[in-house]
Amino acid sequence: MQLNELTIAEARKKLDAGEISAKDLTQACLDQIRSLNGALNAFLEVYTDEALAAAKKSDARRADGNILGPLDGIPLALKDNLMDQGKRITAGSKILANHIAAYDATAVRKLKEQGAVILGRTNMDEFAMGSSTEHSAYGPTRHPRDSERVPGGSSGGSAVALATNMCLGAFGSDTGGSIRQPAAFCGVLGLKPTYGRVSRSGLIAMASSLDQIGPFAKTAEDAASLLSAIQGNDPADQTTAQQEPFVPAWTENLTGVKIGLPRQAWGEGMQEGVRSAVQTAVQVMEKLGAQISEVDLPYVDEALAVYYVLMPCEVSANLARFDGMRYGLRLENLPIFETYAKTRATGFGPEVRRRIMLGTYALSRGYYEAYYVQAKKVQTLIRRAYDNALQKVDLLLTPTAPTTAFKIGEKTADPLTMYLEDIFTVGVNVAGLPAVSVPCGTAEALPVGMHLTGRAFCEAELLAAVRVYEQGS
Amino acid sequence: MALSSEEVRQLADLARLELDENEVTAAEKDLDKILGFVDRLKKVETQGVEPASMPARTEWRQDIAQPVDELARETILANFPARSGDLLKAPGVFEKPKGK
Numbered sequence: 001m002q003l004n005e006l007t008i009a010e011a012r013k014k015l016d017a018g019e020i021s022a023k024d025l026t027q028a029c030l031d032q033i034r035s036l037n038g039a040l041n042a043f044l045e046v047y048t049d050e051a052l053a054a055a056k057k058s059d060a061r062r063a064d065g066n067i068l069g070p071l072d073g074i075p076l077a078l079k080d081n082l083m084d085q086g087k088r089i090t091a092g093s094k095i096l097a098n099h100i101a102a103y104d105a106t107a108v109r110k111l112k113e114q115g116a117v118i119l120g121r122t123n124m125d126e127f128a129m130g131s132s133t134e135h136s137a138y139g140p141t142r143h144p145r146d147s148e149r150v151p152g153g154s155s156g157g158s159a160v161a162l163a164t165n166m167c168l169g170a171f172g173s174d175t176g177g178s179i180r181q182p183a184a185f186c187g188v189l190g191l192k193p194t195y196g197r198v199s200r201s202g203l204i205a206m207a208s209s210l211d212q213i214g215p216f217a218k219t220a221e222d223a224a225s226l227l228s229a230i231q232g233n234d235p236a237d238q239t240t241a242q243q244e245p246f247v248p249a250w251t252e253n254l255t256g257v258k259i260g261l262p263r264q265a266w267g268e269g270m271q272e273g274v275r276s277a278v279q280t281a282v283q284v285m286e287k288l289g290a291q292i293s294e295v296d297l298p299y300v301d302e303a304l305a306v307y308y309v310l311m312p313c314e315v316s317a318n319l320a321r322f323d324g325m326r327y328g329l330r331l332e333n334l335p336i337f338e339t340y341a342k343t344r345a346t347g348f349g350p351e352v353r354r355r356i357m358l359g360t361y362a363l364s365r366g367y368y369e370a371y372y373v374q375a376k377k378v379q380t381l382i383r384r385a386y387d388n389a390l391q392k393v394d395l396l397l398t399p400t401a402p403t404t405a406f407k408i409g410e411k412t413a414d415p416l417t418m419y420l421e422d423i424f425t426v427g428v429n430v431a432g433l434p435a436v437s438v439p440c441g442t443a444e445a446l447p448v449g450m451h452l453t454g455r456a457f458c459e460a461e462l463l464a465a466v467r468v469y470e471q472g473s
Numbered sequence: 474m475a476l477s478s479e480e481v482r483q484l485a486d487l488a489r490l491e492l493d494e495n496e497v498t499a500a501e502k503d504l505d506k507i508l509g510f511v512d513r514l515k516k517v518e519t520q521g522v523e524p525a526s527m528p529a530r531t532e533w534r535q536d537i538a539q540p541v542d543e544l545a546r547e548t549i550l551a552n553f554p555a556r557s558g559d560l561l562k563a564p565g566v567f568e569k570p571k572g573k
Contacts, residue, residue, distance in 0.1 A: 086544060102548040103541075209527055235534055239527060305511040316488060323489065325563055330554035336564045341491035353490055354503055357481075360488040361504065370515065376524030378517050383525060416506050 003028035004165040008074055008222040011168055015062060015073055022062070022073030025168075026055035026117050029075045033119070033166045041141045042151075042160040044080055045088060046120035051075065054117045061115065069114030071229050076111065077161040077170040080121040081128060082213065083202040084108050091204045092126040092136040092154075095328045095347025105202025106237070107171065107213050107230040114229055119167050122157030126349045127319065128178055128206045130154050131421040134412055135351045142408075144186060145446065149405040152182030152421075155216070159186040162216045169226050170216040175206050176307050177401075177425025179214045180437035184400035184449020187439045189217045189466070193227060194457045195432035196241030199234035207314035208239075210307075210429040220467035223436070224248040227459060241457070249460040254288040254468050257461075259452075260295030260393030265424060271403045273443025278399045281440035281450045281473070285397075288472045290465075295389045297396065299382050303427040306382065308419060309362050309375035310430075315352075316359030322347065354415060379430055386431040390455050395465060398424045400437040400449030424451055434459045438466050440473070475505055 003025050006014070014020045030048055037043050058073035067073075078084060081091045083101035090096045104112065111118070125135040133141040133156025141156040143149035144164045151160045155172025159182035162170045172179040174192040183190025191214045198213045205211060215226035227246055234240045261282065266275075286292050324330035324343030331342045348356070362371035389396060401421055411418040428435040433456055437449040454462035476484075481500050485492045492500065541549075555562040 086548065099552055100548050102545045102552065238534065299517075302514060302517060305514050308507060309511050309514065320489075324554060326561060327552040327554065332555075332564055334564060336566055337489070338491075339564055340489040341486075344489050345491035348490070353492075353496075354500065356488050356490065357484050357500055358504060358507060360484050361476075361508075364484070364487065371511070373524055374514050374517075374519060375511075377519035377522045378514055379525035380522050381517065381519070414506070415503055416510055419507075419510075 002165070004032050004168070006168065007218045008071070008168050008225055009219070011074060012070060022055040022058040022117065023052060025073065026051050026075045026119070029119055029165075029167050032164065036164055036166065039142065039147065040144065040160050040164065041139050042122055042157045042164070042166060043077065043120045044090070044123050044138055044157070047087070047118060051117050051119050058115050058117065067115060069229065070225055071111065072115030073117060074169065075117040075119050075167050077119050077122050077158055077167040078108065079124050079155050079158050079172045081124060081173055081204040082108055082171060083204070084118060084121070087121065089121065089204070090138070091128070092124040092138060093347065093349070093352070094137040095322050095343070097329065099328055103202060106199035106234045108202060110230050116229070122155070122161050122170065124157055125154035126352050127204065127315075128154040128173055128175055129315070129351050129355055131177065131181055131418055132406070132411065133157065133182070134408060135349055137349055140408055143405045146405070148407055149446070150185070150408055152185035152401070152405065154178040156182045158216050159183055159188060159190065162186075162188050162218065168218075169222055171213060171226070171230075172216060173203055173206070173211055173213050174429070175210045176311065176429050177422045179216065180425050180435060180449065180451060181401045181421060183216055183437040185405040185447060187447030189220065189223055189439065190437045191215055191217070191223045191227060191459070191463075192428065192435050193231070193459060194241070194434040196239050196243070197246065197434070197457065197459070198230050199232070199237040199240050201234055201236035205318040207311040208318065209314060210311060220463045220470060221248070224463050243457050246459050249464055250467055251464045252468070254285060254290035254465060257290045257395065257465055258393040259285060259290045259292050259395045259397050260389055261292065261397055262297035262300070262389065263294050264297055264300045265398040269402055269420070269423075270399060271443060274399045274402065274404060274448050277441040277443055277448035278450050281469070282397065284473045285469060288468055293393065295393055295396070297389045298385050299378065300423065300427065302378055303382050303430050304419065304423055306375045306378050306430050307422065307426040308358075309371050310379070312355040312359030313363050313372050314359070315355045316363065319348075319352065319356055351415070382427060383431045386427070386433060386453075394454070394461060396453040398451045400424060400451040404443050404446035404448060428453050432456065434462055436462055436466055438469065476501055
């Protein structure tokens with residue numbers, strides 16, 4: 001086994017036992033990146049020298065017996081919307097082609113304080129808007145098993161980096177499914193924490209009431225280590241919750257765990273191979289002791305509609321800051337209106353422009369009540385629907401996405417078909433709950449993901465169930 | 474509900490986006506389709522339902538100016554699209570808005 005194929009837990013054991021060094025571990029990842037990244041375009045930039053230097057420092061700390069934390073010496077990848085001081089950050093957009101992060105995102109600072117080795121920044125749909133990583137201004141990322149296919153998105157680069165062992169763990173952001181759907185497509189685990197669990201300070205904002213940073217991992221145990229490292233209340237983000245910190249609580253089986261299959265989600269529009277792979281996973285869960293039942297979860301289609309109103313509204317407000325004045329691209333022309341309009345039209349790609357237009361419309365006079373306010377009211381109903389369902393059962397289970405990885409170009413012509421990719425994942429963002437995509441077999445040789453949703457701030461229960469499944473499947 | 478090309482142009486102005494004629498036509502088509510999908514929200518009965526609020530804390534933090542490290546300061550200045558010393562250089566703002 002190559003070192004870069006290790007899980008974080010395995011690598012930590014070997015590091016602690018002195019069997020391997022962080023430098024060799026990092027070098028193995030860098031070698032893998034060098035051999036595969038040209039074909040896959042997962043990383044937009046690799047910090048070879050700095051990563052090796054950080055790894056050597058970690059080795060020195062370990063030799064002195066004072067490691068900084070459980071991730072000391074572990075090589076990780078960051079999505080290109082997480083600020084890493086002094087490093088370029090583009091959010092996959094031309095408008096930020098030459099932008100340098102002035103400070104560390106809170107999550108990134110915490111990783112550095114624990115001695116993690118940052119390998120580089122990974123490709124993404126522009127400003128995290130997309131489900132395929134085709135909307136990056138820096139070319140698409142390709143699926144590791146079929147270069148004609150997409151890896152999912154928007155955190156496609158991080159998903160591919162982990163799936164191909166270019167790193168031991170990776171981070172993305174999830175606004176409507178941007179961690180979980182690429183995790184499903186690439187056959188890795190992807191976790192969206194509860195809204196408020198992880199600080200968004202230093203994450204380039206897409207839709208602030210829905211965005212959340214989370215990990216890609218090879219196992220539930222690794223996901224727990226990565227979440228533990230970045231979680232917590234932050235004075236720089238008023239929406240971080242004052243809650244008991246996440247602490248893993250592993251269990252031996254699923255006895256007494258009630259899992260609900262939302263009736264409304266298992267209808268039409270799902271690829272047959274996806275359905276059967278996830279049904280097989282359900283049977284495994286049942287064998288492991290889980291009680292399976294059907295539950296009512298209304299407003300599945302409405303959740304997607306709420307998302308495609310609220311998200312563009314927040315996008316149009318958040319991206320107003322990219323006006324060519326204080327940072328990013330400026331195409332100067334007079335009057336100043338022309339500077340704004342030309343800079344933004346040139347700097348933003350078509351999907352970003354589309355969502356800004358949509359949000360501007362929904363927030364404009366005469367439409368605000370009908371779209372934004374009505375969507376916020378339906379959001380209340382959706383939260384109640386999840387609350388009701390999660391009173392009857394502990395976890396909700398669906399496929400992560402209705403299809404496996406699709407072909408490059410297959411869904412770019414019609415934005416609505418791309419949006420439908422999010423049908424099983426957006427509800428969780430709208431309700432603010434934690435959810436995880438877990439690999440559960442394949443359909444026609446492409447990975448399928450099973451989607452588990454838990455109660456707010458119950459990531460420990462969620463990951464415990466995943467770990468039992470991993471060991472029992 | 475269908476948007477006219479005039480409405481799309483006005484939206485583009487509000488959003489500060491310069492669109493050519495092809496882009497206006499494409500935007501009309503795309504927005505119609507998406508609005509057609511989200512229009513299902515209008516059918517949901519929401520009488521007496523409160524709009525969802527952010528789960529944010531209600532007290533605000535003090536707005537205290539804090540010193541930044543030199544690297545942060547230098548990076549912020551270096552990110553200016555145009556500068557004059559440590560000042561941000563911007564085009565004149567007292568211009569007539571478009572169409573007025």
